[in-house]
Amino acid sequence: MGDAMRRTILYAMTALGALWLARNLYVILLALPDEVAQGAIYRIFFFHLPAWFTCFAAFFAAGLASLLYLIRKSPGYDAFAAAAVEVGVAFTAIGLVTGMVWARIIWGIWWTWDPRLTWAFITLLVYVGYLMLRRAIDEAAERAKNSAVLCIFAFTSVVITYKAIDWWRTQHPGAVLSFRTGGGTIDPAMESMLFQNWFALLLMAAALVLIRMRQERMAREIDGLRRRAHAL
Amino acid sequence: MDERNFLFLFYGLAAAWILLAGYVLTLAAREKRLERQLDTLKRMLEQREKDG
Numbered sequence: 001m002g003d004a005m006r007r008t009i010l011y012a013m014t015a016l017g018a019l020w021l022a023r024n025l026y027v028i029l030l031a032l033p034d035e036v037a038q039g040a041i042y043r044i045f046f047f048h049l050p051a052w053f054t055c056f057a058a059f060f061a062a063g064l065a066s067l068l069y070l071i072r073k074s075p076g077y078d079a080f081a082a083a084a085v086e087v088g089v090a091f092t093a094i095g096l097v098t099g100m101v102w103a104r105i106i107w108g109i110w111w112t113w114d115p116r117l118t119w120a121f122i123t124l125l126v127y128v129g130y131l132m133l134r135r136a137i138d139e140a141a142e143r144a145k146n147s148a149v150l151c152i153f154a155f156t157s158v159v160i161t162y163k164a165i166d167w168w169r170t171q172h173p174g175a176v177l178s179f180r181t182g183g184g185t186i187d188p189a190m191e192s193m194l195f196q197n198w199f200a201l202l203l204m205a206a207a208l209v210l211i212r213m214r215q216e217r218m219a220r221e222i223d224g225l226r227r228r229a230h231a232l
Numbered sequence: 233m234d235e236r237n238f239l240f241l242f243y244g245l246a247a248a249w250i251l252l253a254g255y256v257l258t259l260a261a262r263e264k265r266l267e268r269q270l271d272t273l274k275r276m277l278e279q280r281e282k283d284g
Binding site: 047208214 | 262266
């Protein structure tokens, strides 16, 4: 894919994501029905859940790209994995912070070591560890191989985080989405908005991944030029 | 809209946008740094090739 094509896709995704997000904000804040017990704070779920879906999708894509890197040894897969993990970490932080603000109102505390929250935090730490590992290894092929292995194993933490509300029924609310409960636990308009806002966040995440991948390519070019400079 | 807890909804959304904006600013700063390094290296190599 050429640079011009990449740039066009990037601008199109960013514009579509921004427009869709603006429209969603209007619906979330002004059009959706109220929730009886929670007041306005329940509307934070339309960012909290989609942020988690986005980071899970990013970590899944990074794991897949890492596996493909180990099979094919193409640096493009490594660049994609690094970009997806970094963007995933940003959305994990958003998921954690929005959850904490909700918890402060509904539970009266910012944080508790409930299994879901604890695993979510561990997931954040594991992927931050992945980014730190990448910084610690100078040699490109060695860095790509080691971080690919870590990225594949790290995904187990995502699976445990996702399933924690089924395996340990403690303080964090249980599943509400129809595909997990069989329906009847959430207003269809609210559920639809959760997925619509996920789409908007996914577009933004994809645009950020493309920008980050371009930086990985630049960093590789810089490494190559440095080697040439040393050889001269 | 039921306005109970609206202030905390604002805090939550503000925190989410601040985190995202912070990340975008980090990306922009990194992009500038990489472009600068790339330019410097290219110029240095051109100069060395001319000299050598």
